[in-house]
Amino acid sequence: MKSFFLLFMFFLSFCLKAQEKITLYNPEADAHKELEMAIQKAQDQHKHVLIQVGGNWCPWCVRLHGVFESEAKIDSILKSDYVFILINYSKENKNEVVLADLGYPQRFGFPVLLVLDQEGNRLHTQNTAYLEKDKGYDTDKIIGFLFDWNEKALDPKSYTK
Numbered sequence: 001m002k003s004f005f006l007l008f009m010f011f012l013s014f015c016l017k018a019q020e021k022i023t024l025y026n027p028e029a030d031a032h033k034e035l036e037m038a039i040q041k042a043q044d045q046h047k048h049v050l051i052q053v054g055g056n057w058c059p060w061c062v063r064l065h066g067v068f069e070s071e072a073k074i075d076s077i078l079k080s081d082y083v084f085i086l087i088n089y090s091k092e093n094k095n096e097v098v099l100a101d102l103g104y105p106q107r108f109g110f111p112v113l114l115v116l117d118q119e120g121n122r123l124h125t126q127n128t129a130y131l132e133k134d135k136g137y138d139t140d141k142i143i144g145f146l147f148d149w150n151e152k153a154l155d156p157k158s159y160t161k
């Protein structure tokens with residue numbers, strides 16, 4: 001009887017864990033205001049803005065964000081080279097005006113990454129399917145992407161003798 005109770009409790013905790021709602025993205029956030037603040041911060045810190053567009057409903061969005069946080073080298077690059085923000089896309093809030101201003105990145109599916117310069121000009125839209133490997137993401141591809149689009153990589157002075 002004791003083992004049945006323990007098995008039942010394990011099953012119950014597993015079911016409850018599976019039902020936890022992921023809350024990386026905030027559907028109620030003012031994406032326009034957050035983007036303006038990120039651009040201002042990028043100007044102050046001489047960085048680019050990296051935007052991840054997606055939603056809590058999207059397992060690949062959650063997976064990519066997990067890689068960003070769990071891989072020390074990626075986390076370090078993000079913190080040193082970018083101002084990173086999340087923009088929600090969900091049935092509750094599609095942020096259509098902001099995404100239209102950013103060139104309709106949702107056309108690539110989710111998640112999608114955008115790189116903006118310090119002035120808020122879109123430099124690149126990245127289809128994250130090209131960063132995948134098997135059932136996850138390839139950390140080397142992500143690192144390469146981040147280095148290819150940071151401020152130093154786009155500075156002409158980086159290429160003079």
